[in-house]
Amino acid sequence: xxxxxxxxxxxxxxxxxxxxxxxxxxxxxxxxxxxxxxxxxxxxxxxxxxxxxxxxxxxxxxxxxxxxxxxxxxxxxxxxxxxxxxxxxxxxxxxxxxxxxxxxxxxxxxxxxxxxxxxxxxxxxxxxxxxxxxxxxxxxxxxxxxxxxxxxxxxxxxxxxxxxx
Numbered sequence: 753x754x755x756x757x758x759x760x761x762x763x764x765x766x767x768x769x770x771x772x773x774x775x776x777x778x779x780x781x782x783x784x785x786x787x788x789x790x791x792x793x794x795x796x797x798x799x800x801x802x803x804x805x806x807x808x809x810x811x812x813x814x815x816x817x818x819x820x821x822x823x824x825x826x827x828x829x830x831x832x833x834x835x836x837x838x839x840x841x842x843x844x845x846x847x848x849x850x851x852x853x854x855x856x857x858x859x860x861x862x863x864x865x866x867x868x869x870x871x872x873x874x875x876x877x878x879x880x881x882x883x884x885x886x887x888x889x890x891x892x893x894x895x896x897x898x899x900x901x902x903x904x905x906x907x908x909x910x911x912x913x914x915x916x917x
Contacts, residue, residue: 764855764856764879765879765880765886765887766856766877766878766879767877767878767879767880767890767894767895768875768876768877768878769874769875769876769878769895769898769899769902770873770874770875770876771873771874771902771906772871772872772873772874773871773872773874773906773909773910774866774868774869774870774871774872775869775870775872775909775910775913776868776869776913776914777869777870777913778865778869778870779842779843779863779864779865779870780842781870782842782863782869782870782872783841783842783863785912786845786861786863786872787811787812787841787842787845788810788811788812789804789808789809789812789816789818790804790808790810792804792820794908794912795904795905795908795909795912796901796904796905797900797901797904797905799823800822800823800824800901801821801822801823801827801829802820802821802822803820803821803822804818804819804820805819805820805821805831806818806819812836812839812845813836813839814836814837814838814839815835815836816835816836817833817834817835817836817850818833818834818835818836818847819831819832819833820832820833820834822853824853824897825853825893825897830852830853831851831852832849832851832852832853833849833850833851833852834847834848834849834850834852834857835847835848835850837858842863843862843863843864844860844861844862844863845861846858846859846860846861847859847861853881854878854879854880854881855878855879855880855881856877856878856879857876857877857878857879858876858877858878859874859875859876860873860874860875860876861873861874862874862875874902876898880894
């Protein structure tokens, strides 16, 4: 979904990706897993060649800055630096790109207890660095790439959380 929005005192053409997944675990189990930066490599597709290069704590906290190396397109390595800008344990955390492949990136991770376990909602707002070409590049490349990443994540999370502990 494309939306016009206003970030950092300048008008950006922003896009949104929203995904909902239900997992058969408690809210606390889900929070423990997702609030550990060390679990990020487990849920990131191998073709991104993702690695955390900064020291990270066992549990995220507001203000935490995490530096990654990633190969988002054509195997070209990039550094991505994110900050945890908001945290409301065990219901929400938000990470925002400080530097990396996007002009703007804000990823909201919402967690809600439901009868069958937990409902996790990811909402990503992002803007590209390609000016007037952004809509074209979004439609032919970036949208599909992000969908592939989140489809992989959905699959691997289903696998991780369906195994007996």
